[in-house]
């Protein structure tokens with residue numbers, strides 16, 4: 033079983049439009065709602081592929097009730113912690129050319145008692161010794177920036193490895209405390225964390241290893257349409273898939289993380305699956321999370337110890353060839 037904790041979940045609303053025009057009246061082709069939040073999406077991806085998972089999350093108000101109902105529709109086993117604040121709705125516009133714009137709400141405040149209740153709910157599931165704890169997303173107001181560090185301490189008490197996918201202050205707190213066995217930043221979050229531009233593959237790998245040297249285990253660094261890196265202290269792999277016509281990129285990173293964690297395969301096979309699941313998510317509308325029928329790892333190329341001098345933006349073109357495939 034894989035346990036996920038999403039302190040700031042959302043009802044994700046997606047509006048499909050031709051093109052975004054500021055100040056205009058825009059006609060929506062399709063509007064849809066999905067259960068969202070990073071940990072929730074990881075649970076959805078795992079569940080779609082038949083893996084056991086439990087999602088822990090706070091819910092409040094009418095949107096909280098809708099989120100609970102959506103989780104039920106997705107078949108997710110959820111431990112919901114009732115809170116006074118109304119669960120947020122995040123809005124995405126998905127344009128016909130594949131541009132995805134996310135409007136993410138801060139999320140209403142949790143009280144100290146509600147934060148403590150969320151940690152207790154997580155601990156009650158950790159007693160079942162899940163294979164992984166996945167902690168994902170931003171933190172709601174009222175949750176301390178070191179929330180994931182506290183969660184990590186709990187996970188370690190039960191011998192459960194923890195994967196963390198967050199950004200901003202909670203990411204700083206987590207990595208500085210060496211609290212993660214696996215990190216899932218994208219390269220922009222990594223650049224923001226270290227306060228420097230990361231242009232080449234070598235710069236991304238060095239930056240990641242700097243973060244690992246603070247006591248974190250390994251990192252799955254996703255690179256959007258340029259694939260993903262799996263970085264360990266001594267080894268590194270890159271993987272990229274064939275070009276995809278994007279429909280909505282929301283949930284691609286979560287699907288990639290779920291693909292990585294799905295089972296205990298060799299690192300390069302986990303990375304291949306991460307990229308296959310992430311790429312599949314991009315071609316699906318809204319926060320639709322792929323299942324086995326959507327995913328294929330045909331054409332996903334994995335390269336061990338890729339050339340550090342390559343610009344990240346050149347990776348699919350330079351490494352995604354048949355010639356590179358043999359070096360995996």
Ligand SMILES: Nc1ncnc2c1ncn2[C@@H]1O[C@H](COP(=O)(O)OP(=O)(O)OP(=O)(O)O)[C@@H](O)[C@H]1O
Nearest residue numbers: 218254255256257259260283284285286307310311
């Ligand atoms: N435009 C794209 N075309 C093809 N594959 C993509 C594209 N965007 C993302 N992917 C795939 O999905 C994976 C995760 O994407 P990305 O780096 O955007 O994650 P993220 O920023 O964490 O996303 P999110 O927070 O929305 O879940 C990538 O490693 C890649 O395999």
Ligand SMILES: O=P(O)(O)OC[C@@]1(O)O[C@H](CO)[C@@H](O)[C@@H]1O
Nearest residue numbers: 042068069070122136169170283
């Ligand atoms: O605001 P956060 O917590 O950083 O991100 C929340 C979110 O954008 O992440 C998921 C996609 O990864 C969406 O389902 C959700 O709306």
